[in-house]
Amino acid sequence: MQTTSRRPVTGLSWADAHTTARDSAHPLPPEEVSPDAARGRILAAPVHACSPVPAFDAAAMDGYAVAGRGPWTVIGLILAGAESEIDAGNRRSGLRAGFAVEIATGAAVPGGAEAVVPYEDCRRDGVVVTGTRGPRKHIRRAGDDVAVGALIAEAGRVVTATVAAAAVQAGVEVVRVHRRPVVELLVTGDEVVMSGRPGHGQVRDSFTGIVQSVADRAGGAVGISRHLSDDAGHMRTALGAGRGDVLVVSGSSSAGAADHLHSLLDEMGAEWLVRGVACRPGHPQGLAVFPDGRWVVSLPGNPYAGLVAALTLLEPLLAALAGRPSRPLPTASVTGSAKLVPGGTRIAPVRFSGPVAELLPGGGSAGLAAAAGADALAVLPDHWTDGSPAQLLAVP
Ligand SMILES: Nc1nc2c(c(=O)[nH]1)N[C@H]1C(S)=C(S)[C@@H](COP(=O)(O)OP(=O)(O)OC[C@H]3O[C@@H](n4cnc5c(N)ncnc54)[C@H](O)[C@@H]3O)O[C@H]1N2
Numbered sequence: 001m002q003t004t005s006r007r008p009v010t011g012l013s014w015a016d017a018h019t020t021a022r023d024s025a026h027p028l029p030p031e032e033v034s035p036d037a038a039r040g041r042i043l044a045a046p047v048h049a050c051s052p053v054p055a056f057d058a059a060a061m062d063g064y065a066v067a068g069r070g071p072w073t074v075i076g077l078i079l080a081g082a083e084s085e086i087d088a089g090n091r092r093s094g095l096r097a098g099f100a101v102e103i104a105t106g107a108a109v110p111g112g113a114e115a116v117v118p119y120e121d122c123r124r125d126g127v128v129v130t131g132t133r134g135p136r137k138h139i140r141r142a143g144d145d146v147a148v149g150a151l152i153a154e155a156g157r158v159v160t161a162t163v164a165a166a167a168v169q170a171g172v173e174v175v176r177v178h179r180r181p182v183v184e185l186l187v188t189g190d191e192v193v194m195s196g197r198p199g200h201g202q203v204r205d206s207f208t209g210i211v212q213s214v215a216d217r218a219g220g221a222v223g224i225s226r227h228l229s230d231d232a233g234h235m236r237t238a239l240g241a242g243r244g245d246v247l248v249v250s251g252s253s254s255a256g257a258a259d260h261l262h263s264l265l266d267e268m269g270a271e272w273l274v275r276g277v278a279c280r281p282g283h284p285q286g287l288a289v290f291p292d293g294r295w296v297v298s299l300p301g302n303p304y305a306g307l308v309a310a311l312t313l314l315e316p317l318l319a320a321l322a323g324r325p326s327r328p329l330p331t332a333s334v335t336g337s338a339k340l341v342p343g344g345t346r347i348a349p350v351r352f353s354g355p356v357a358e359l360l361p362g363g364g365s366a367g368l369a370a371a372a373g374a375d376a377l378a379v380l381p382d383h384w385t386d387g388s389p390a391q392l393l394a395v396p
């Protein structure tokens with residue numbers, strides 16, 4: 001059974017806020033970096049193989065590289081990484097029929113070798129090897145896996161560790177990726193302590209790790225993170241001196257005597273794209289752009305509300321700046337009861353039970369324990385009913 005909240009909620013719809021954050025930003029300019037340095041970033045251009053994989057004809061088994069029919073006379077040993085003496089000797093003909101070299105998996109097969117006979121399939125007696133060549137040659141030919149010029153990964157893909165390794169394997173030294181958006185985080189509040197045990201009336205900061213994690217998974221990075229007192233002058237200076245692409249401010253989003261952020265943004269000529277979202281929690285969140293092009297994301301100070309805002313505005317904004325293609329949010333059937341918001345959206349923690357997401361109890365705007373126990377946060381419009389599908393936000 002659903003209950004509904006009595007307090008009205010104003011602002012942009014949750015869906016429009018999420019889409020606005022996603023669609024207002026363009027990807028940052030591309031740059032060329034090594035595949036390893038590109039990990040976690042988004043390809044601005046496709047990656048094509050610069051060299052074949054394998055790069056040379058290589059033994060796929062430990063045994064004997066042979067030419068012609070057996071028995072074979074063994075004339076050498078080639079280990080992985082070693083140059084073939086036969087090729088080094090520049091004998092154009094390479095391995096001749098009736099001869100063999102002992103060879104290790106991964107070693108370059110000498111020219112003229114027709115197959116590798118695994119140790120298990122032959123017998124050696126002095127310098128003579130006898131055995132039968134099966135139907136498989138056990139030689140990986142250059143380019144068997146990837147030919148020069150073949151597509152390794154298309155533009156818009158995240159450079160995962162595997163994409164980076166595949167690029168390196170194919171001889172790629174630089175890839176073109178979008179610049180990573182740099183986040184500056186200002187944690188406001190006289191009562192907030194960044195480390196150690198809080199005294200009476202104080203709270204430990206909940207935001208730094210969450211913002212770092214959300215930034216990281218969206219393809220951005222927190223460059224600077226610092227605490228700021230509730231002083232309007234200090235905040236004005238900090239907002240003006242900001243470096244980075246996106247300024248994230250936690251707290252100071254509401255109407256209190258110490259909440260200066262939104263009036264300072266007006267004073268400084270910032271353009272609001274989202275000013276309040278019709279959702280609970282997280283209603284006072286906002287997204288604005290300074291005249292110099294820097295983005296500002298305002299996270300409400302209540303920690304669960306701030307987490308919701310980080311997923312509603314910050315994550316899609318950073319993903320767009322990082323060049324990630326837009327993808328619809330995953331959905332699942334959500335069961336249980338929730339306090340729906342008339343004319344707005346409830347963001348509620350859920351845990352998976354098979355394919356169904358079950359609503360968890362709790363989830364007030366201040367505490368994070370319910371979200372910590374959740375697999376995702378469900379986005380519940382006011383017409384949601386028990387068992388119907390809802391969009392899901394991954395909990396960082
Ligand atoms: N008169 C009104 N009061 C409030 C309204 C309103 O509409 N009218 N909205 C409420 C809602 S909803 C929220 S959410 C909060 C937003 O408050 P602020 O963003 O201005 O944040 P603060 O007032 O500084 O702090 C609120 C709360 O959060 C704690 N906090 C702040 N920063 C942190 C941090 N880094 N780590 C952990 N906890 C933090 C702070 O101690 C307060 O308890 O306003 C309501 N009020």
Ligand code: MOO
Pocket residue numbers: 279280281282283284300302305306365366
């Ligand atoms: O919506 Mo506030 O953002 O409830 O805590």
